[in-house]
Amino acid sequence: MKVRIQFSKHGVMKFIGHLDIMRYFQKAMRRADVDIAYSGGYSPHQIMSFAAPLGVGLESDGEYLDIEVNSHNGAEHMKQALNAVMVDGIRILSVRMLPDQAKNAMASVAAAGYLVRFRKGYEPDFDYQGTLQDFYGQDTIPFVKQTKNSEIELNLKPAIYELEIRDEAVYMLVDASSAGNIKPSMVMEAFYRFREKDLPEFALQITRTDTYTAIEEDGIKHFIPLRDVGIAF
Amino acid sequence: MNKLALSDEILLKVEKPARYIGNEVNSVVKDKSKIDVRFAMCFPDVYEIGMSHLGIQILYDMLNRFEDVWCERVYSPWIDLDQIMRAQQIPLFALESQDPVKEFDFLGITIQYEMCYTNILQILDLAGIPLMAEERTDSDPIVIGGGPCAYNPEPLADFFDLFYIGEGETQYRELIDLYKENRAQSGSRRDFLRKAAKLPGIYAPSFYQVSYHADGTIDRFYPTEEGIPAIIEKELVSDVTDTYYPEKPVVPFIKVTQDRVVLEIQRGCIRGCRFCQAGQLYRPVRERDVDMLKEYAVKMLKNTGHEEISLSSLSSSDYSKLEELVSFLMETCTREHVNICLPSLRIDAFSLDVMNKVQDVKKSSLTFAPEAGSQRLRNVINKGLTEEVILEGAVEAFKGGWSRVKLYFMLGLPTETEEDIRGIAELSNKIAAAYYETVPKQKRNGKCQIVASTSFFIPKPFTPFQWAPQCTKEQFLDKAYLTRTAIMEQLNQKSIKYNWHEADASVLEGVFARGDRRVAKVILRAYQKGCLYDAWGETFKNDVWLEAFKECGLDIGFYTTRERSLDEVFPWDFISCGVSKEFLKREWKRALSEQVTPNCRMQCQGCGAAQYKCGVCFEKRNESDSMTPTEGGAL
Ligand code: SF4
Ligand code: SF4
8 A cells, every 4th residue: 555644844854865864764664663565676675755855955844755555553653653753853744545546756746835035144135025026927037057067048937836925935836847847946046136136145944835746627737735645544 | 943053054065964963863862951960972083984883872872871961972073064163163062962062071082093083182172172181171071082092092191181991881880970979079170080090990191100211112100199090900891791782872864884783792802813902902702692682683673773783793703692693683684674784704604604695695795804815924913714714615605606705914914924925916816716616607707806905014002913013104015016916926816906005094003003192292283283084095194294293203113113122111001901911922922933822712821801700711611621711820
């Protein structure tokens, strides 16, 4: 049976990178006695897949991993057992069963929501709340992506699904699919450019609010949180 | 969520911020207001190395079991953070509370290898603790050193308030009680050190003085006050089953060198290889009860979630219940999908069978440590491994599908000749030839791979070779060159790869290993001139070290290449590790006459360690000629 687990990552845990979070969960499964399934072969490994990797320095309320289990004592039990072995800064928020035909976490990611705040002492010296919509209203949002030995000019506009002020912070819902994902810092950099400013290093404090998959209903594309693909058990 | 000592900006700038944030699974956080003594336990190297060390995990667990003590961990900030901390004057902090180390009662530093000495000064410096012990005041932590290098603490004597000689499990409770008592009586730092100096195993360097002969050797080493012991006896755990061992070791977030459960199956070694310091320091061999080990293996795997377990000891093949333990682990571990990692076992039918089950034969390699190329020289160093045994083991392994062999040798051993060095090449060649003879062409999976590695021999205190002169850098390099040439002349040279060590660092290590108090000023000077992380090839600055020696007027050769007379007083002679100097002398003479000495299980040699009344010294021996142990007596 496939299980989708949602967790949050806060505080000092934002300094732990994606690969180490994967290792952390592999060990956590053993500590919590989750009856996780293993692949065959000479060096069997746990069947586990993570949704969109989160960059170092970012916090999140919407991280996901899928695992395959051989047996279980119900979702609530699994959630409690896992929470009992978590470190400060990581909480298990939901545990749901995935329908057999569901795509795995990684493949199904379409978008991610972010709240962007400014670190103390780095608040912008322009009216960001009043001008955000002017920025978003442009037909194209140019962004120059630096790679090792070239520059690529991108248009971010089609990858930004929502952009607004929420709780005094900038909220954005952006493309997080493997094909076209963009980072929230890219949007903010483009915003600063739009205001003819440079985004200083370390200015942003970013929290991923959730990770979404896309579904089509009556020909309209919706984004729903990854947990909503799963069902209670 | 706990606060951090470093800002987000710094943590996002440095390599591997996880080194500095604490919060790991099983790390211990206590309520500061409810404890009496704060202990910072430091391994003076980078996090990934320090976190892999078993000794620290044992002491961390033990000290935190004391209700009145909170023990936290400290590692060396890597060079990137080191520079930021200096520039921004951020004091060194402990991982758990993130509080400055300077606020602690104790700073314990484990000294595992000589090349970490400048890192010790970095720790003190960044913590804001005066480097020289004599300049410290009541507001500074008590700085206490331990570990194998504490058996010759003299090169570091100026920087430490105390040294703990021997195994850490035994005296810390007493030491901490003494500290609390002294504080309750409003005693001074000096009062505490004086009382501590009288505890077994504790050496307080500031209560001792040295005088020298005109030739630079030691005339006298003596306590300066009545009641301070002239000889410091090492501390030892006589029952290694009924003692502290961590059930819940700390689990790092990032990959560290030893990313697995480590089960220490015994302490000490029965084999008296004459170059080996560990083999003497940890005498006598004491085995842990196999049932205790099974219980701990299960608990530790459960509490950490590690996917690998490794057995640890100096010579695991000598553990008497090895088969029982390994079968148990294989059963439990396969069920739980846990890998077993076996440290170099002696190659025989049993170990090949086990290795076959727990490793991928194609990927793994066999390891032999003959240490010397010829039987003559192996007799000198008392390494019981013979060419026949190696070849037999290799042939068995080749039949079982192995095709890679690692061989470890030392260059620069006492009495070594060109013939002995050529022996390294010849032995490597014979093993390769054995492969081609054993494995028919159609079954071969390419060439066999023999990797021969040499390190340079450095005489260490408390070994029969403590009298031996060390080679110069030039001699070392000539020997490595000769080894390489000899290997190139072999028929199967294409199947043999040769690695050798840096010679510069070996020379320096030799100075620290057998150094005296006067070496401290060179360490200080080199540190002030920017030396740090000397154990890391990329950061080791040999030219700066040589300058420091010159500026301090110290002769490297005095400590390394000089021939020492049998009656010389060594800087470490005031320490007793249980093994008598008489025994070591006897062994030195036997070495020079190429005589081997049987191991402790075959025949007791009366080395002196029987005084601890435990372990192998009191095992029943089958041989009719076996002797009963005599305390330090001669054979
Ligand atoms: S086998 Fe020899 S080298 Fe190894 S620990 Fe024992 S005495 Fe030392
Ligand atoms: S006293 Fe005898 S048995 Fe004990 S460690 Fe020494 S040599 Fe070995």
